[in-house]
Each structure stands twice: as C-alpha cells, then as structure tokens.
Amino acid sequence: MLEKCLASLEEAKHALTFASGLGAQTAILSILSSEDHIVASVDIYGGTRRLFENYISRKSVEVTFADFDQYDNISRAIKNNTKMLWFESPTNPTLKIFDIEKIAKLAHDRGEIIVVLDNTFLTPYFQRPLELGVDISMYSLTKYLNGHSDVIMGAAVINDSELKNRLRYIQNCTGIIPSPHDCYLVNRSLKTLAIRLEQHQRNSIEVAKYLETHARVVRVFHPGLKSHPNHELFKKQARGHSGVLSFSHSGGRHESYIILSSVKIFAMAESLGGFESLIGLPTLTSHGSLDKHVKEAMGITENLIRLSIGLEDPEDLIVDLEGALKKAFPG
Numbered sequence: 001m002l003e004k005c006l007a008s009l010e011e012a013k014h015a016l017t018f019a020s021g022l023g024a025q026t027a028i029l030s031i032l033s034s035e036d037h038i039v040a041s042v043d044i045y046g047g048t049r050r051l052f053e054n055y056i057s058r059k060s061v062e063v064t065f066a067d068f069d070q071y072d073n074i075s076r077a078i079k080n081n082t083k084m085l086w087f088e089s090p091t092n093p094t095l096k097i098f099d100i101e102k103i104a105k106l107a108h109d110r111g112e113i114i115v116v117l118d119n120t121f122l123t124p125y126f127q128r129p130l131e132l133g134v135d136i137s138m139y140s141l142t143k144y145l146n147g148h149s150d151v152i153m154g155a156a157v158i159n160d161s162e163l164k165n166r167l168r169y170i171q172n173c174t175g176i177i178p179s180p181h182d183c184y185l186v187n188r189s190l191k192t193l194a195i196r197l198e199q200h201q202r203n204s205i206e207v208a209k210y211l212e213t214h215a216r217v218v219r220v221f222h223p224g225l226k227s228h229p230n231h232e233l234f235k236k237q238a239r240g241h242s243g244v245l246s247f248s249h250s251g252g253r254h255e256s257y258i259i260l261s262s263v264k265i266f267a268m269a270e271s272l273g274g275f276e277s278l279i280g281l282p283t284l285t286s287h288g289s290l291d292k293h294v295k296e297a298m299g300i301t302e303n304l305i306r307l308s309i310g311l312e313d314p315e316d317l318i319v320d321l322e323g324a325l326k327k328a329f330p331g
C-alpha cells in the first residue's frame with residue numbers, strides 16, 4: 001500500500017521501499033556489475049559519498065566525482081563503461097541547484113546511463129524528478145516523507161518496468177526491506193505531507209530572510225531566496241523549498257560552538273526533515289567522515305551551520321537564533 005501511495009505522489013508507475021535511505025542506495029548500486037562506472041556529483045550527502053568511496057569502489061565499481069557546477073565536467077567524466085549518474089538538487093549542505101532536465105538529457109545522449117536523483121530534500125510535493133527525465137527518484141523517507149523522526153526507511157520511484165523488475169529482485173534477494181509497522185507509520189505520515197511542507201517552507205523562508213539581515217551572517221544558502229545564484233532555475237524545476245538551509249557567519253569554529261550550544265529550541269542533531277528544528281555543523285556531523293580537503297572543496301567550512309527548520313512558530317526560532325548569535329558575537 002505504501003509503495004502504491006509513494007508512486008502515486010509522483011504520478012509514477014512504481015515505487016519500492018527499503019530499510020533505510022542508504023539501504024535504497026545500496027540496492028540501486030547493486031544493479032551495477034564490476035568494471036561498471038558511476039559519475040557522481042561532488043556535492044552529495046556525506047553518507048552517500050562514504051558508500052561510494054569506501055564500499056562500492058571496493059566491489060570494483062569505478063566512481064568519478066565531478067563538480068556539477070560546470071556541465072562540461074559531467075560530459076568529461078562520462079566514459080564508455082558509465083552506467084549510472086548520481087546527483088542531488090538542492091545539494092547538501094550548500095543548497096546548490098543543478099539543471100535536472102539538462103543533466104538527464106546529457107547522460108542519456110551518451111548511452112544507456114541510469115540517472116538517479118536523490119530527492120530527499122524536496123519530496124515529490126515540491127519536485128518530481130521523473131518528469132524532468134530522471135530514471136530513479138531516490139528518497140530517504142526518514143526525513144520529510146515520514147517527518148515525525150520515528151522511522152528509518154528509503155524508497156526508489158521508477159517508471160521503467162524493466163528497471164523496476166531488476167530492483168524488485170534485488171530488494172527481495174538481499175532482504176533490504178522495511179518492517180510492516182514502519183510502513184504503516186510512513187503511510188500515516190503522508191496524509192499530512194502537504195500541510196507539513198507548506199509550513200516548513202514558510203518557516204524556512206522567514207528564518208532565511210532574518211539571517212540575511214544579520215550583520216554577522218556572511219551568506220545564507222536557501223534556493224527560495226532571490227539572492228540565490230540559481231533562484232530562477234530553481235523556480236522552473238521545483239514548486240517550492242522545504243526547511244533545510246545553511247548560513248555562514250564571520251567567526252570560526254569557536255563561534256560555531258557557541259551558537260550550537262546556546263540555542264534552546266533547536267536541538268543539536270544530524271538528521272533533518274522532522275517536525276522539530278535541528279541545528280548542526282556539517283563539517284563535524286553529516287560530512288564528518290570526509291577528508292578535510294574534500295570538505296573545503298565543497299564549501300563545508302567551520303563557520304557553516306546547517307538548520308533543519310521544523311514546524312514551530314518562526315518568531316520563536318528567530319528569537320532563539322538572535323540570542324545565540326549575540327552570545328557568539330558580543331558587542
């Protein structure tokens with residue numbers, strides 16, 4: 001029932017659920033054979049990067065990380081044995097926006113390449129990757145789709161029946177499946193998806209606009225802001241944005257620690273997409289397992305703070321951040 005519901009949310013033919021978002025990714029990667037090649041965006045979730053770098057590479061699947069900021073980089077990375085292309089838009093944690101339709105076409109023009117987009121940040125409510133030419137729309141249901149921070153699950157949404165059959169076989173064969181009770185919980189949560197995401201969007205825009213006016217905030221990363229370099233492209237391919245945003249401040253690690261330990265409503269945690277607001281330092285949390293130089297290339301510095309804006313009153317969140325910034329930057 002849950003799989004049917006997830007497919008219908010994206011007006012897709014099929015959906016398959018897995019024990020976690022990373023479980024969905026492991027199943028999708030299992031489609032590949034040794035000597036196959038993946039092109040992945042540099043800007044991906046830290047756990048995905050770890051799966052590619054430390055696990056799938058050891059199974060003789062070759063991975064090239066390309067900076068998707070330049071489309072030429074993607075073209076150059078594609079080889080004769082490239083079988084999969086993997087990216088996110090918006091990215092984590094710097095909220096970059098890539099032209100999904102253009103990238104999917106670029107890959108398909110070069111051969112039989114399965115294009116995967118991790119759509120966890122926006123959900124089908126705000127963005128429908130399959131309609132933009134993507135082959136597999138991948139989700140961590142743990143985040144917005146469940147939204148209550150009480151389930152871990154993943155999904156793959158697909159139109160191609162042959163691809164679905166291959167993944168269905170892997171799902172059954174490997175046993176990377178969710179429990180019936182968890183499926184019930186996610187199915188329940190989907191009934192409030194629309195109102196939750198509308199509220200996440202309203203709140204995150206308000207907080208982002210407040211941060212933009214703060215003297216100690218250097219940059220705010222939120223694709224719904226006019227100041228975002230790809231705001232127009234974002235509006236073209238997505239209907240809105242959820243509660244994830246990041247900002248950099250004029251201090252360093254020390255000031256970040258003060259901000260993180262001074263907020264009262266925001267909980268310090270790595271996840272996102274739940275009803276409660278969370279704050280984190282990507283350099284230590286979501287991307288903590290990556291090398292320093294990789295992080296720096298991704299713009300993940302010690303003064304970059306990520307917020308997952310929940311469903312609270314936005315005024316309360318702003319007051320909370322204001323107090324924390326004041327503590328970090330007295331005078």
Ligand SMILES: *Cc1c(COP(=O)(O)O)cnc(C)c1O
Nearest residue numbers: 020021022045118120140142153
């Ligand atoms: C959390 C997350 C994942 C991993 O999902 P789990 O359900 O935690 O395994 C993958 N991609 C993105 C973008 C995420 O935020």
